[in-house]
Amino acid sequence: MRRLAAVAVALLAAAWVLPLPFPAATAADIIAAPTGVTIPKGYRNWQVVAPSQRDDKDEIRVILGNNIAMRALRAKRLPFPDGAILAKLAWKRVKSAEFDNTFVPGEPQRIEFMEKNAKKYAATGGWGFGRFVNGSPADGKEHGTCWPCHEANVKGNDFVFTRYAR
Amino acid sequence: MRRLAAVAVALLAAAWVLPLPFPAATAADIIAAPTGVTIPKGYRNWQVVAPSQRDDKDEIRVILGNNIAMRALRAKRLPFPDGAILAKLAWKRVKSAEFDNTFVPGEPQRIEFMEKNAKKYAATGGWGFGRFVNGSPADGKEHGTCWPCHEANVKGNDFVFTRYAR
Numbered sequence: 001m002r003r004l005a006a007v008a009v010a011l012l013a014a015a016w017v018l019p020l021p022f023p024a025a026t027a028a029d030i031i032a033a034p035t036g037v038t039i040p041k042g043y044r045n046w047q048v049v050a051p052s053q054r055d056d057k058d059e060i061r062v063i064l065g066n067n068i069a070m071r072a073l074r075a076k077r078l079p080f081p082d083g084a085i086l087a088k089l090a091w092k093r094v095k096s097a098e099f100d101n102t103f104v105p106g107e108p109q110r111i112e113f114m115e116k117n118a119k120k121y122a123a124t125g126g127w128g129f130g131r132f133v134n135g136s137p138a139d140g141k142e143h144g145t146c147w148p149c150h151e152a153n154v155k156g157n158d159f160v161f162t163r164y165a166r
Numbered sequence: 167m168r169r170l171a172a173v174a175v176a177l178l179a180a181a182w183v184l185p186l187p188f189p190a191a192t193a194a195d196i197i198a199a200p201t202g203v204t205i206p207k208g209y210r211n212w213q214v215v216a217p218s219q220r221d222d223k224d225e226i227r228v229i230l231g232n233n234i235a236m237r238a239l240r241a242k243r244l245p246f247p248d249g250a251i252l253a254k255l256a257w258k259r260v261k262s263a264e265f266d267n268t269f270v271p272g273e274p275q276r277i278e279f280m281e282k283n284a285k286k287y288a289a290t291g292g293w294g295f296g297r298f299v300n301g302s303p304a305d306g307k308e309h310g311t312c313w314p315c316h317e318a319n320v321k322g323n324d325f326v327f328t329r330y331a332r
Contacts, residue, residue, distance in 0.1 A: 044214075045236075051217035051228040053259065056267040062217040062228060062331075070211075091331060093219065098319045098327055101222040105331040153264045161264060165228075165257060165271040 034140040037115050037130030040066065043087045049073060050165035053093065053103075060105055061090045063162040069116075079126065079158040084116040086160065109133070114160065125151060125159040199303040203281050203296030206232065209253045215239060216331035219259065219269075226271055227256045229328040235282075245292065245324040250282040252326065275299070280326065291317060291325040 032038045046064035053060050065073060069084035094106030110133045118126040129146035131138040150159040157163070198204045212230035219226050231239060235250035260272030276299045284292040295312035297304040316325040323329070 046213075047211050048214055048228055048230065050271050051219075051226050052262075052271075053217075053219050053226055053269045054267055055269070060217050060219055062214055064214065089331070096218075096327070099315075101220055103219040103221070104329070105216050105218075108332065161262070163270070165255070166274065 031132065031135065031137060033128075033130035033132070033137040034143050035124075035128045035130060036120070037113055037128040039111070039130070039132055039135075040085055040087070040113065040115075043085070043111075043113070044089075046070075046087060048165070049086065049162050052162065054090075057090075057109075058093045059090045059109055060093045060103060061088055063088050073164040079118075080116045080160070082117050082119075082126075086114045086162065088112040088162075110138075127159055197298065197301065197303060199296035199298070200306040200309050201290075201294045201296060202286070203279050203294040205277070205296070205298055205301075206251055206253070206279065206281075209251070209277075209279070210255075212236075212253060214331070215252065215328050218328065220256075223256075223275075224259045225256045225275055226259045226269060227254055229254050239330040245284075246282045246326070248283050248285075248292075252280045252328065254278040254328075276304075293325055 030038070043064060043066070046066055047070050049063040049065045049069070051060070051062045064087040066083075066085045066087075068081060069086055072078070072080050072084055089111050090109040091105035092107045092109060093103045096102040096104050110131055112132070113128075113130040115121075115128040115130070116126055117128060121128040124147040127147070127150070129143055129150075131142060131146070150161070154161050196204070209230060209232070212232055213236050215229040215231045215235075217226070217228045230253045232249075232251045232253075234247060235252055238244070238246045238250055255277050256275040257271035258273045258275060259269045262268040262270050276297055278298070279294075279296040281287075281294040281296070282292055283294060287294040290313040293313070293316070295309055295316075297308060297312070316327070320327050
């Protein structure tokens with residue numbers, strides 16, 4: 001029992017130090033895109049794949065990955081395994097009022113997810129795509145634009161645009 | 167012993183699911199800036215405060231925070247507590263070859279840290295600043311430019327430029 005108590009104390013200590021675990025999307029997630037992709041719990045706490053910026057939409061973004069995706073990226077292992085999820089968070093690009101020539105996130109524009117499930121999403125390279133604006137999924141027509149572009153441009157990178165920024 | 171074994175299994179399971187713990191900088195960190203600030207272990211795995219972009223240097227950045235910093239940011243709690251560390255990772259901004267009008271990280275330019283220790287860094291608002299290029303710290307003169315700019319521009323935000331991007 002002493003050892004059990006010691007283990008319990010260690011567990012409690014670990015719970016304090018460790019980041020909270022954020023599991024991949026489960027059936028408990030409620031909001032679903034027409035593709036079946038949901039907003040994964042805790043995605044805002046995922047690690048960074050890379051930032052990006054887009055001129056025509058005047059947006060600044062950051063692409064995050066869940067643990068499965070990050071492990072694959074760091075090991076440079078393609079294709080991504082089932083369960084890998086990438087998240088893109090896009091904000092309007094706004095000029096900083098406090099530092100010249102610098103741009104920072106303004107209003108959130110949308111969040112997007114790519115979820116790997118080779119069987120479920122076999123028709124779209126094993127990837128399910130989900131786009132959400134203000135917490136609501138975009139419509140089926142809009143979702144139909146994801147795959148053709150990924151297929152045409154980044155077939156050699158398992159259909160993923162973003163590379164891990166070292 | 168059965169319960170101990172069960173706890174051991176749970177611990178192993180947790181180790182698989184949980185992100186690895188990355189403690190704040192310790193004496194074990196070797197590379198130190200003239201300010202005493204070191205490169206914290208595992209900073210690349212920290213969570214995102216926000217991305218940013220700078221025109222004059224043609225850079226794209228992401229600002230990360232350790233657990234102590236992220237907790238304070240999410241609770242909108244200022245000033246940051248001792249132990250909070252913010253990291254800025256800056257890359258050259260490069261045009262994507264695969265998607266029009268989009269810019270992605272190119273060559274890494276530098277990593278920078280702000281580490282809160284109200285007593286140790288009392289002369290600079292409680293913040294220690296560290297700048298590292300290719301793993302080597304910048305010189306003392308260069309470090310002397312950090313504090314005056316933070317002091318002059320973001321006194322009302324505990325001398326931190328970056329806001330948490332929601």
